[in-house]
Amino acid sequence: MARCQVDYAGRLTAHLPMATRVLMLKADGSVLIHADGGSYKPLNWMSPPCNLREGTTDDGDIEWMVSSPKSDDTLRILIFEILHDTSHELGIDPGLQKDGVxxxxxxxxxxxxxxxxxxxxxxxxxxxxxxxxxxxxxxxxxxxxxxxxxxxxxxxxxxxxxxxxxxxxxxxxxxxxxxxxxxxxxxxxxxxxxxxxxxxxxxxxxxxxxxxxxxxxxxxx
Amino acid sequence: MARCQVDYAGRLTAHLPMATRVLMLKADGSVLIHADGGSYKPLNWMSPPCNLREGTTDDGDIEWMVSSPKSDDTLRILIFEILHDTSHELGIDPGLQKDGVxxxxxxxxxxxxxxxxxxxxxxxxxxxxxxxxxxxxxxxxxxxxxxxxxxxxxxxxxxxxxxxxxxxxxxxxxxxxxxxxxxxxxxxxxxxxxxxxxxxxxxxxxxxxxxxxxxxxxxxx
DNA sequence: CTCTAGATCTCGGCC
DNA sequence: GGCCGAGGTCTAGAG
The missing domain is CATH 3.40.1350.10 (Trna Endonuclease; Chain: A, domain 1)
Structure with a gap:
């Protein structure tokens, strides 16, 4: 949970102004940025495989640079305040069993x-x-x-x-x-x-x- | 974060065996169930608007029944162990500004x-x-x-x-x-x-x- | 690998 | 509200 600002550049360019959001980092490196509403689609994201580099801006804020090694998509996340931070290993999921379509x-x-x-x-x-x-x-x-x-x-x-x-x-x-x-x-x-x-x-x-x-x-x- | 098992019934029926996952409840009532990989799509979810009722099974486990008031979709989440639980108010998000498609x-x-x-x-x-x-x-x-x-x-x-x-x-x-x-x-x-x-x-x-x-x-x- | 078609599609626009 | 087209579509399956 963090107050953050996000810029995406790739197949399109998009910007998220500063606000409080959920940042989810998955084991495969993918990143999801969720608001407190809407459907399951994140406001912005980065699909695996991708690399995350953590840095610091001149103002002393945390900067995450997420980039894809195959496409030239990049996601830049500026974090101004961390409200909550937790990490867990989930292991591999057995996956969804579907039936009847x-x-x-x-x-x-x-x-x-x-x-x-x-x-x-x-x-x-x-x-x-x-x-x-x-x-x-x-x-x-x-x-x-x-x-x-x-x-x-x-x-x-x-x-x-x-x-x-x-x-x-x-x-x-x-x-x-x-x-x-x-x-x-x-x-x-x-x-x-x-x-x-x-x-x-x-x-x-x-x-x-x-x-x-x-x-x-x-x-x- | 919880060890859980999920059953969905609606436009199709689907089942998630017991495993450790992320359960995200949003302010609009929607529910997302994420694994530690894959892309931004949850393993299972419930779109807003929907209602969540919490109950207890005969075995003493927590049971969440999520249902949609307009369709007849239902999601049943059995929680066997809570590994982490946190709650935050994010407020309304200013939303994504897109450019150039x-x-x-x-x-x-x-x-x-x-x-x-x-x-x-x-x-x-x-x-x-x-x-x-x-x-x-x-x-x-x-x-x-x-x-x-x-x-x-x-x-x-x-x-x-x-x-x-x-x-x-x-x-x-x-x-x-x-x-x-x-x-x-x-x-x-x-x-x-x-x-x-x-x-x-x-x-x-x-x-x-x-x-x-x-x-x-x-x-x- | 490519290509095809489905999706609990989601999302936005227009009527 | 519906319908229709686009999506950073994603995803599974066949060839």
Missing amino acids: EKHLQELLAEHPASLAPGLTLVRREFPTAIGPVDLMCRDSRGSSVAVEIKRRGEIDGVEQLTRYLELLNRDPLLHPVSGIFAAQLIKPQARVLAEDRGITCVTVDYDALRGIDDAEHRLF | EKHLQELLAEHPASLAPGLTLVRREFPTAIGPVDLMCRDSRGSSVAVEIKRRGEIDGVEQLTRYLELLNRDPLLHPVSGIFAAQLIKPQARVLAEDRGITCVTVDYDALRGIDDAEHRLF
């Missing part, structure tokens, strides 16, 4: 393709193309190929992504014609307009309902 | 459009369209319209963005034909290929040189 949605839809369109069947998940994998490759009731792009939130870039896949897939005479389905828990209006203008079908997915169906089916066995 | 690049190019192509002149910055503003609308030496998209780093999504603008602008008989220039300090190879495949001209911009020209011109007055 877009991947789970893809798994559920892969098991229940017909929930996207009647008669739809799965060909394969993560169907490979030269520009990246298509989330689901399916066939409709008439045997035509259908590429499915799945998002938690459907926005314009997702439509662009599916459009690129469709353009590429439709060059393959063995697959042509390939149609597209854009599936998401929520589809933004602009994304829907763009998708439908390009002949892509939009489907909003009810995650909880789908999970319910899935659980019910598994209970049958 | 994409906006500055746009200003410089608006003042020196001919650096993008010989004879190019500015019509207007932030030229409005139904799907968003075009960074620079210009005219070439023959009087044809030229839409310019400016990025610090030129990647595929920037090319897609310009492509959408061009498609829309070219529907306007008063503007047609509109050509495109994709300007960036650095253009990724894949973005360049895509742009050139679509007839979009790529220009890499030397920010420092441009600033030098600009400074020199201002010194003349």
Whole structure:
């Protein structure tokens, strides 16, 4: 905890006027400067790897020069008053265990393709193309190929992504014609307009309902 | 500083096994859980606004329940041992003063459009369209319209963005034909290929040189 | 290593 | 308030 002033120079230049803040130095050399509010993003910071040099200004204040050895980013911290100072060894953290995001949605839809369109069947998940994998490759009731792009939130870039896949897939005479389905828990209006203008079908997915169906089916066995 | 274990449930579920970490509680109620490494992103957190309730487990350990009043996110922190505990009022921070990013690049190019192509002149910055503003609308030496998209780093999504603008602008008989220039300090190879495949001209911009020209011109007055 | 796409993104601007 | 674009994005995963 210190009254400090900070100047950053790198991809941009930024300045923090003098105020009381939290300075956190991590074991890997990284530095975080936090205010008493806002979200988790620090006011300013320096990512590892970086080096910290401590010096003194002509006025007798503490000066920290933090610099990155690979980029030319620098952070200069002037410390006018130390209100609190403590140091602890934490060791290596076992890390965060995550569960259930877009991947789970893809798994559920892969098991229940017909929930996207009647008669739809799965060909394969993560169907490979030269520009990246298509989330689901399916066939409709008439045997035509259908590429499915799945998002938690459907926005314009997702439509662009599916459009690129469709353009590429439709060059393959063995697959042509390939149609597209854009599936998401929520589809933004602009994304829907763009998708439908390009002949892509939009489907909003009810995650909880789908999970319910899935659980019910598994209970049958 | 505490030995703790954390469970988050909300947009996803996540778990942090017991380990020693930094717990930061901010004045606005937000909570950050940091390890002794990684970058500025906490292992887990709760964004403001949120409420913290302190309780005790059957084993006598401290339990913090942090919940959001608007979403249904919850964070449960079990504290097994407190290694250090300190509290300070920091007050409101004057905040970060930023300078010089994409906006500055746009200003410089608006003042020196001919650096993008010989004879190019500015019509207007932030030229409005139904799907968003075009960074620079210009005219070439023959009087044809030229839409310019400016990025610090030129990647595929920037090319897609310009492509959408061009498609829309070219529907306007008063503007047609509109050509495109994709300007960036650095253009990724894949973005360049895509742009050139679509007839979009790529220009890499030397920010420092441009600033030098600009400074020199201002010194003349 | 690069490139791609997601993120409990965060943050700011504009409407 | 929402939507949209940018970020010193960061981060994980695939090729």
